[in-house]
């Protein structure tokens with residue numbers, strides 16, 4: 001056991017250092033790409049927390065927007081510094097999620113999926129409709145970037161470090177939650193809600209807890225994103241983006257903590273590589289999705305084990321001959 | 322004193338009356354059998370008591386207080402836990418994790434202390450009592466196995482361990498011996514007695530009459546949703562109505 005812990009710690013350390021020096025070897029727009037990639041990792045991992053109880057929502061992208069709008073308004077309208085508006089963005093997303101729990105968690109499965117989509121669209125439409133604070137379709141622009149000492153957070157590399165540190169902390173917290181007894185109970189609610197209830201688990205509470213906590217973290221991700229871009233629009237958080245989140249999680253796999261991360265990273269990098277074949281990109285993306293569902297139904301996360309099995313079998317066959 | 326009292330309970334599913342005006346009492350510390358032919362309404366009775374169904378009419382008192390219509394988790398917190406007729410486990414978790422989930426009632430935590438690790442002592446206690454429950458049911462050697470990999474007898478034992486670790490006062494066991502061979506049944510009977518000796522009152526639904534007669538202090542007999550008879554195994558065994566209900570009297574009760 002301690003051996004694997006040490007090996008894991010070392011692996012994570014190496015990964016972290018590699019990430020830290022990586023942007024220095026990249027072109028400008030690839031540095032941007034890297035920032036969004038790290039933010040998207042937080043998006044999928046927080047989504048994973050929501051799906052742990054077995055309920056797949058279609059509102060996660062919108063909750064990201066709630067955090068983004070929240071932080072944008074607080075920093076622009078109320079003049080708060082990023083360092084205050086950023087954590088509050090998570091809080092706002094969590095509060096909105098808490099209010100939504102009452103109608104949403106009366107539904108399960110398919111109805112929950114549709115209900116969460118409807119609730120998300122209602123929020124998105126109110127951003128478009130209420131021009132007063134939200135700025136309609138063009139959204140809010142000139143969102144101030146963070147201020148700290150003399151660091152220029154308009155530059156990608158400093159902002160990348162900021163994102164990397166914050167996302168790493170968030171991932172660590174999400175990991176702790178999943179590995180705690182609360183995480184275990186969330187799994188239990190998923191696998192057998194009736195049994196969980198019979199031993200005193202209030203499934204409603206746990207579904208809500210996962211949804212609120214997941215929304216908190218994706219709210220932070222939303223704030224991180226728009227303080228870099230400088231603008232926030234309803235378009236950024238539409239169902240199209242939500243579909244991407246779903247695809248990342250499905251292709252990556254939702255059984256392990258790193259599956260979703262793998263999905264987001266691999267697909268985003270592929271997408272970036274195919275940037276030249278602009279008009280073909282959706283087709284390539286779709287092909288990858290169908291291919292992975294057909295041939296890797298348990299996701300990219302299952303790849304190492306499958307390879308091991310395939311090669312293990314070959315070894316054994318060779319021994320026999 | 323009666324720990325559980327069911328008063329005039331009626332449960333209807335649309336036009337079908339699954340339970341019709343049934344009343345009975347369960348004495349504290351007893352093993353109380355709830356028997357009857359297939360479809361008599363035994364599982365429905367359990368689901369009403371445990372809060373999975375809301376009674377159409379009637380009242381359920383636990384330790385003198387009404388629990389009618391409360392949610393399953395609430396009822397479980399006041400000390401009633403049911404096991405399921407179909408073996409119901411967290412199949413994808415290990416044996417130990419299954420039981421650890423069962424400690425939920427006793428060692429609550431919140432998300433902040435879970436993140437920071439403030440609840441270490443509670444977690445330690447939870448793991449200890451989970452381990453004790455496994456030892457109690459003789460499952461300690463299998464604790465790292467997946468629940469789905471266990472043989473049937475051990476799965477049943479695990480289901481009881483999950484219920485037991487929540488430290489219930491009353492346990493509703495739905496056909497714990499179904500599908501077991503005589504030897505497994507004997508082992509399970511032994512365990513059931515052990516559970517009672519640890520201070521838990523048991524209501525047992527079971528078709529295995531030898532096991533029922535051997536275990537139970539009191540019996541309640543249901544037939545087509547109505548109360549047919551009640552009393553000691555001796556009284557019930559000699560009740561002509563009961564003999565009639567079981568295969569028209571030809572069956573040896």
Ligand SMILES: Nc1ncnc2c1ncn2[C@@H]1O[C@H](COP(=O)(O)OP(=O)(O)OP(=O)(O)O)[C@@H](O)[C@H]1O
Nearest residue numbers: 334337339357358359360361362363364365366406
């Ligand atoms: N959810 C439900 N909806 C409609 N009818 C139901 C429902 N649950 C049970 N019933 C009906 O109620 C009656 C009693 O069922 P129940 O499962 O309680 O019987 P049982 O005594 O447990 O039988 P068995 O010994 O076969 O387990 C049956 O006729 C059954 O079809």
Ligand SMILES: [Mg+2]
Nearest residue numbers: 363364365406
């Ligand atoms: Mg039944």
